[in-house]
Amino acid sequence: MSVFNQPRRRIVVLIILGLAMVLIARLSYLQIVEKKYQRLADANAVTKKIVYPSRGIIFDRKNRSILGNDILYDLVVTPAAVKNIDTSYLCEILEINKEEFIKRIGDAVKRNGRVRPSVFAGLLSAATFSRLQESMYLFQAGFELVQRPIRSYPYKAAANILGYIGEISPGMLKTDKYSDYQSGDYIGLTGLEKTYEDVLMGQRGTRYIIKDNLNRPQGALENGDFDTAAIAGKNLRLSLDIELQVLGEELMRNKIGSIVAIDPSTGGILAMVSGPVFDPNLLTGSSRTKNVSKLFVDPTEPFLNRGIQATYQPGSAMKPLTAIVALDEGLITPDFGFPCHGGYTSCKFIKCLHSEAGHAANLRAAMAHSCNSYFLHLYRMEVDDRKWGGVKKGHAKWKEYMSRFGLGHRLGIDIPGESPGIVADTTVLNKRYNGNWNSCSELYVGIGQGQVAVTPLQMANAMCLIANKGSYFLPHLVESIDLDSSDLLKKFKERHTVAKISDTAYHSVIYGMEDVIEHGTGRGAQMNGIAVCGKTGTAQNRGIVNGKAVDLKDHSVFVAFAPRDNPKIAIAVIVENAGTGATFAVPIANLMMEKYLRDTLPLSKQPIMKRMLETTTIQLSKLETSKIDSLNATTGMLTSEAILKKYFH
Structure with missing residues (x-):
């Protein structure tokens, strides 16, 4: 009996025949009609090229482009395709020897295999590219020139903020985070380039090129039907004022330290300078690797972003915060006074700068005169208050306040590497004093010394x-x-409220800080018609000399905001080994605030500017071996005379 007379077998056979017909039809379509897979599979005829997208551009607060893109070229090799080329001539153009040629071919095989392209000579100089382009027909068997977008910095500033890009490392490629990258890709390694890599990078495109039997390009596969376009990265809009940043970097030449300026109404950073400064254009192009090596070993540590990574004892700049804690806890009123006669004697004798009667008669006067005794006493009141039930709980409460003020932990700025700073908790003090301590043991923290260290960013935020x-x-x-x-x-749009004391209480602190500027140690920060509030400080500086801890020249510190009402800029300036706050930190802050608030500098400030530009505070031992000046000179950075003409022409 025929199998087709059996219903069950008939159905099975029909299904098999149907599937066979579908398979035959699909294979016929792929072989005859659809050529995509056939073309792509022909490795000898089709080459896949990566099209790198333009990285996103970065603009400042006034929509000025401060980081853009230029084009350089990489010489790329496919090791398996290298045949019958003039190796000697190629080595001559690239200024390498034959041993280096062989080594680079071997490195390419290790990185990417024999049949995949790999960078042989990256970011060619203009002269090398020109010679190669003229002779490329001699090296088409295995070599090609590939466009590579690189970064350019028209203002020659903000190196530690913007960061730099470099080729992704083999170690990074092994992690899941970078699974979408491949050998030869460039990636943000520091600064904003690193934090916003996913935003700035864009999306790579591809091109398929047909080659003949001599490996010569013949055009796009199927008129480019299989190509994918590169998608440019997204642009960033910053709070940074690039002209203010440039001024700050000019002022910090030949100095080690930092300037951080913030818009109090938004938290947006207006400037963040880390001295000594260097031109970020040193980190692009064919000399990038060589320049990075020189900067990395420089004794002045230019890659250290001191605005967020260096920590300093704030000195008297801490006193306004000590006052706010006492006010918020209701321990004092603005009228609270202290009978200081030139020093604090309750624990040990600690000298004050003033001894005349009444200089600490109330909070405002004590702030204006920076009375050590007054603020040492406030700290002891804060931690010894009976409601805490002991000094250890009292100090824990004080530490909690400091944390709320943004000290002792990372604030969360959007560039990597931020230091948390130091605010000693009870665990640290227990270890330091074997569990036996009281409010006299660390009373120095009330005036910004002892077990407290802050970043310039933290002080500007305060x-x-x-x-x-x-x-x-x-x-x-x-x-x-x-x-x-x-x-x-x-998270950057959310307001953080940390102390709800009355405006009247705040006025005592604020007007006391204004008095510092009007007739105190901060007179150099005065501006005609603008009320400035500030506090000078002298940060103690301990170092190691010949294996021994010694006292070195103090750091100059100044913090401020202006105008007093409706403030538009808050600033912190620290200049290492420069002495008191009034010597360098105050005039630098004054020039920065004047430029930002008035967009110009008055002629009367020219002598101050000249002194800041021409004075070096870097230790001689570091200055003699530093390469910063010579490297910056290669990029044409302005001289002191040219800078003065720019602002006071």
Whole structure:
């Protein structure tokens, strides 16, 4: 009996025949009609080229492009395709020997295999590219020139903020985080380039090129139907004022330290300078690797972003915060006075700068005269208050206040490497004093010494807190991202309220800080018609000399905000080994605030500017071996005379 007379077998056979017909039809379509897979599989005829997208551009607060893109070329090799080329001539053009040629071919095989392209000579100089381009027909068997977008810095500034890009390392490629990258790709390694890599990088494209039997390009595969376009990265809009940043970097030449300026109303960073400065253009092009090596070993540590990574004892700049704790806890009123006669004697004798009667008669007067005794006593009141039930609980409460003020932990700025600073907790003090300590043991923290160290960013943020009378926004650089609807920047828009004392109480602190400027140690920060509030400080500096801890020249410290009402800028300046706050930190802050608030510098400030530009505070031992000046000179950075003409022409 025929199998087709059996219903069950008939159905099975029909299904098999149907599937066979579908398979035959699909194979016929792929072989005859659809040529995509056939073409792509022909490795001898088709070459896949990566098209690198332009990275996103970065703009300052006034929409000025401060980081853009230029084009250089890489010489790329496919090791398996290298045949019958003039090796000697190629080595001559690249200025390498045959041993180096063989080594690079071997490295390419290790990185990417024999049949995949790999960078042979990256970021060619203009002269090398020109010679290669003329002779490329001699090296087409295995070599090609590939465009590579690189970064350019038209203002020659903000190196530690913007960061730099470099080729992704083999170790990074092994991690899941970088699974979408491949050998030869460039990636953000520091600064904003690293934090916002996913935003800035864009999306790579591909091109398929047909080659003949002599490996010569014949055009796009199927007129480019299989190509994918590269998608440029998104642009960043910063709070940074690039002209203010440039001025700050000019002022910090031949100095080690930092300037951080913030807009108190938003938390947006207006300038963040780390001295000594270097031109970020040193980190692009064919000399990048050589320059990075020189900067990395320089004794002045130019890659250290001192605005967020260096920590200093704030000295008297800490006193406004000590006052706010006492006010918030109700331990004092603005009228509270202390009978200081030239020093503090309750624990040990600690000298004051003033001894005349009444210089600490109330909070405002004590702030204006920077009375050590007054603020040492406030700290002891804060930790010894009976409601805490002991000094250890009292100090824990004080530590909690400092944390709320943004000290002793990372604030969360949007560039990597931020230091938390130091605010000693009870665990540290128990270890230091074997569990036996009281309010006299560490009373120095009330005046910014002892077991406390802060970053310039933290001190500038503390000025925002006072300027806003008890609140601040997390400091940040990026205000917006073009064509971005994510919540990436949401945390920077949220206000942090830390102390709810009355405006009257805040006025005592604020007007006391104004008095510092009007008739105290900060007179050099005065501006006609603008009320400035500030506090000078002298940060103690201990170092190691010949294996022994010794006292070195103090650091110059100044913090401020202006105008007093409706503040628009808060600033912290620290200049290492420069003496008192009034010597360098005050005039530098004054020039920065004047430039930002008035967009110009008056002629009367020219002598101050000249002194700042021409004075070196870097230790001679470091200055003699530093290569910063010589490296910057290669990029044409302005001389002191040219800078003065720019601002006072």
